[in-house]
Amino acid sequence: MAQKKVALACSVCGSRNYTIAASPNRTVRLEVNKYCKYCGKYTLHRETR
Structure with a gap:
């Protein structure tokens, strides 16, 4: 199963x-500093649902 x-x-x-695997144990949305190729710098990325 996928x-x-x-x-x-x-x-x-x-x-x-970016895409990540959904975790049922995570109750708050994930926030990580990642590189955005459109902004050209490291920015805060938030989990969407």
Whole structure:
């Protein structure tokens, strides 16, 4: 069975650059500093559902 995926969206431009596996144990949305190729810098990316 395939895993469910959620996207990580850039908080600056809103583009969804990364996907991760959804975890039922995670109660708060994941926030990670990742590189955004559209902004050209490291920005905060938040989990979308």
